[in-house]
Amino acid sequence: MTLLSGGISYMPWIKERWKLFLTKREEDMAAGVYGKGIEKAMKILVKFGNAFGAEKLVKITSAHTMPVEPLELLKEFAEDVEEVAVFTTLHPLMSAFSPDKYESMGIDRDFAGEELPVSEKRAEIHKRLGFNRTYSCLPQLAGNLPRRGESISWIGTGAQIMANSLLGARTNRDGTVINLCSALTGRTPLWGMHLDENRKAQVLVKFIGINFDTITDCQIGAIGYHIGAIARNRNVVFEGIPRNYGLDLLKYLMAPLSTSGSVSICHLTGITPEAPDSQTALGGKKPDEVVTVGEKEVLATWQKFREASRDEVDLVIIGCPHCTIGEIKSIAGLLDGKKIGNNQRLWLGTAEQNYRLAQLMGYAGIIETAGGVISSTCMATVPCSPLPGDVKVVKTNSFKAAHYITSFQRGKVSVVVDDIVGCIKSAISGCAEVR
């Protein structure tokens, strides 16, 4: 080993160091036979796999990646690559930044000025390499529907937990580089959630006194946010969620679990593929912890985002996770014939294809006439949070968005959570109060 001037060591790539089993093809990929980008991608996957005890790499059936790679990084890993190795969808454009919509959203021109040229270059590479430009945190909305037991690599903590839980597909909470390397090579280290034994629940959640017929979208989010902090990185199973709950409501339960906590999988007894009953979800073992949730816990969690710093709301955000067409229809119904306040903004987030559907159904027209803006970007504004400078109070129906916006704005903005109906009412009246 020699120490270079920066104090970093030189580590020659030695075959004997590989503990992970590689097929002949994978060895060739790592040796540069398939080009420089694949060689780099493979080396990182192998290094990472070795560190986390993976026996080998597993082939993935789909990937979902984040379209905001540093341009140099994307070029490095895409060098000599003709196309992605598997069906791949793209996550939303991050920081709520849409090249088409940023002006009507009120996002700063300086921020846009820096972002626009980079986002164009990235989009060219994505298009050329076949990354499907779906721009959604709900890949299922765009036809990315892996089956139970299939290994995938999906980015986005909401997408990850939903794929594991609702579809029974298998993904780790991959970081953006491992994820990109997996999409380019079609393989990912076989560890963590790709293995049966790591998918069993340790935390069992029961409900007392919750009326699931009347509970609202944001109250469901409060449950997720509350449990996430308790579960931390352990797997969860919920008993008692109604069978008729669809994606609209389940996404609010799941997304906050990987926000206040870092939960990878959340079984729902009697509903999700790996939880025909609680015992199966728990792997036949007693849970490490049993948590009971009632109205008291829901209200206490809601209280964290209930008091605005002043009476007037400046920005209403709905779409974290992205809205389903059902939600867009409801919102259009609430805005039909009305206008949002002169000093208010309304941002809605949904998948690119869903926006087209909303246009065909007439919902987008109603919402836009009322003054709302629909985009396929990240409504939690991760990571740059370029809110218009005059925004002091934000109202949203999402605990995940509330958490991140509060964190990224470092005290400059007060965020309150309310249900969709309350959010739209506030956008119209300008009044921030949560009833």
Add this chain to the structure above:
Amino acid sequence: MKIRGRAINKGMAAGTAVVLETPFSFIGDMNPKTGELTMAGHPLAGLPLAGKVIVFPTGKGGTIAPFITYLARKNGKAPRAILCEQVDPITAECAMVMDIPLMDSFPSVELTKIIKTGDTVKIDADAGQISINYPE
């Protein structure tokens, strides 16, 4: 004082320690342009992490962090090495992207108590050990 630990990303490095007692994330807690610590309200906020040995209990969330650390490395602002009590996968990925040594699991000590900000730390991840030289 030599302490044994587990190598997550190999290599050798030496530098001045910055010790954080709460979980750390490269997204949100570090500015990739300046390399500064950006933990709101933290006594060390504003301190440059570039070229330092960062010591923290574990990472917290932020799957976009590896992109941020790539930028930090390109800007010449990457830390020199990372030491964790118990590493999380994202932090491991970040160390691999920045190509810097990372060690964790030091069973004989509580890492964030035994190292102080300003100490010189030498890391030999290949040999699985670190040594701390207290400033005299």
